Amino acid sequence: MSTVQKFVFKHNPGTIHEASDALETGDLSSVKLCEGLIDRIDSVDSEINGFLSVDKDQILEDATASDSRRKNGKELSPYDGIPIAIKDNISVKDQTCGCASKILEGFASPYNATVINNLRKNGVVCFGRTNMDEFAMGSTTEFSAYRKTSNPWDVGRVPGGSSGGSAAVISSGQALAALGSDTGGSIRQPASFCGVVGLKPTYGRVSRYGLVAFASSLDQIGPITRDVEDASILFELISGHDELDSTSLPKSNFNYADLHDEFDINSLKIGIPKEFLEVQGLSTDVKGAFEKSISIFKSHGCGIVEVTLPNLAYAVSSYYIIATAEASSNLSRFDGIRYGNRVDKSSDLLDIYLDSRENGFGEEVKRRILLGTYVLSSGYYDAYYLRAQKMRTLIRDDFNKAFSACDLLLSPVSPISAYPFGSVSDPLQTYLSDIYTIPVNLAGNCAISVPTSFDGDGMPIGTQLIGNFMEEVKLLQAASWFESVNDIGKQT
Amino acid sequence: MKFDVIIGLEVHVQVMTKSKMFCSCPNRYGSDPNTLVCPICMGYPGVLPVPNNEAIRKTLLAGLMCECNIALYSKFDRKSYFYPDMPKNYQISQYDLPFCEDGKVVISGKGLSKEFVETKPIGITRIHLEEDVAKSTHFRQCSGIDFNRAGVPLMEIVSEPDISTPDEAYIYLTALKQIMQYADISDCDMEKGQMRCDVNVSLKSPESPTLNAKTEVKNLNSLKAVHRSLLYETERQSEVLEGNGQLIQQTRGWNDDIGETYILRTKEDAADYRYFPEPDLMPVEISSDYLEKLKKEVPETPAQRCARFIREFAIPEYDASVLTSNKSCADYFEKCISFGSDAKKTSNWTMVELLRELSQANKTFDQCPVNPENFAELIKLIDNKTINGKIAKAVFSDMFSSGKTALEIIDEKGLKQVTDTDEILQFVKKAVESNPTPVQQLKEGKSTALNFLVGQVMKFSKGKANPQLASDMIKKELS
């Protein structure tokens, strides 16, 4: 059996909307649905390693409760009983929330993230904790302190990251959908690598309360799903203003129903930033997939315009200054004093800090804490952090200008498709491969990755659509249209 | 001393609010350790701060009371350092855009340096808002941390180096405390840590324009400690300079038991706090409408109230300054007047009898068992001669301990002043008959003898006779 047949598995139901329909007609129960997925986990996750933990008893208890609500006509929503996998950096009360880090080994969160409360209000079942790069720092999920997640299309390759676990469990049929987080591409890039859909909402659309912070001004929770319809459903469930998050948008309610408003591809205008085709290291296959998606839009009568993002060249360096600066501060709370792992070989306070953090953090996390501490240090602040912030403003202006000429931007997700473990070892090279996703986080816009085609090795390639601030409706409509007209082809 | 002393103060004041600065835990003193905590103020993974608007409002109010410019655009920043009392290992504070800047507090009274006769303005550099840290307690084997205090809103009020003597520092702090109490910003109870002080002190020779290296003395927890540490430091520094020694910039602690400062660290070890804008919070924009509204809410300052008392109630300046030095005292006094008691008499009674009873009972004005209405009634009873002053003191003492009204006590004990001349005449006759020597002396013009005889009348009447009436009748009897 080829890896494709073994792992990339078509279920029925395989999506939230299919499952919701089946639950509504009574053809399916939540318990049956969850049991089926748990069987799937038991048979394949030892090779995929997408989950860090799955509390089967709790899941079945929640599913049973959902089924009895439905039986009594008291279901909380059409999605009551739908299981959703959760990335290991989102707090669920009394469940471990370790961010795939040793420093939080065994730590159970004392509260629910707002997105979890929003899901629970609708009867959704939290379905396991998915693997990730430690504290969401990485693009391959190799930096998890616990295990390497494999790409279900080829277990010798990376699933992308940092939400690699979430993308891999969906693509391998172990979950219908999952929550991920995206700071510089951590939802879109693994979605592209694993052949699924990943949405990064506009900054502030989804509450960050309960998301363990990597870089506060860039982080955003979003859905990873099998299709655009599911991404829209999950987005509606988790989004909205939250009083517990001061950066949450005052009016951010999204109506899934708006998606079904009339959509006319002929009146849509798509911008192609000319710098995107000049990116160094853009692979022939990815370039081919990008050109394919441009021609699909064009051939259906969509207007295509060339736009420019003149400051793109500074995006990656600005991002890594801002993100590491915020991370160095956000991660300073992990000191072994109040929770998490403490190493107290010595009774000296400084030694406890040093030993706990030395032992608790992995290599990539330490590298970024060092970088972030450096750029904020007295004497370097103006040269690095302040300049990066100014650059961020310029990049945001570039996007505003671009959006004055078009509705959406089209772009690759990553210059390369999923690569074999260990083939990229230089951190700088990995950082540079975030070139297409990072500018969106810097500007705060929304963007989605939609499966487009396969590369020569049979690995999936996604296309990124970028929407203006708060324009998720337009973004999801176009993505859904693209999904319906595009023939993704077959793994060759 | 042959040096000029230059002192600047950094005062931390806890802001009185229902909840903490960035979470909904109660802002309260004196609960069991770690009972007023939540994931936010404990710095748990994934939590976010939400600013307390009431704390911001009170900080702006403090700024207005101190005549500061209020920033219409300001922001919070993170200040990083590792210590177990900092749950996140960074403190949310304000760095370059504080809420209030460039104000002043005018101090007055005895103890100002000589070029200032009556008042002296002390510049306020800035007032910013931050979160308090937890309270550490060190035991022999371990340390304990109480996070109840972590996240309590805390203002930092930084003065210009305008203070020239330890006395001025004392007066300035007292004035600041009164301002905070007046605007209900803080009780400033230093024993509860609601007001804490760091002092910066350096010396300069009068001929030279340059300052010698400064010393910062941290964590002074009483007015007395501020005063003593400043005396100690100016002495220590001038000894070094007089011995041709070199001062280096340093931070020192204060040992209250032995009355000495000790070195904590020198400038070389100064921490790099790596300030940067708090990304979890939006910048704070204050509309000019809101500011205008707030300006109308600014209460009288203690100095303004003192002036008004002198003007409105015609009481001496000394009385007015004592009464207004404490907001609840001034409130109490004004309430009494509103019930119609005489201002000067009320002032005397407040300053002497009431303050004494309160201090003996260790009570504040808010806990006073005699309310202003009853207190005013007592004073009116003296005025209309229902009781005399001496009995009034006993009645008041009774009111204070029993909570009864003056009239209740007077009725119960039959203390009503005797103004019936027939009744008093009997006592007068008795006093004259039984004290021939003083009578003789009085006839010879010795006025102390009259006091003695009046005393006898008061004794026979069990204190109830009107002493003025008794005195008049004795004179009449002997004439």
Ligand SMILES: [Zn+2]
């Ligand atoms: Zn709290």
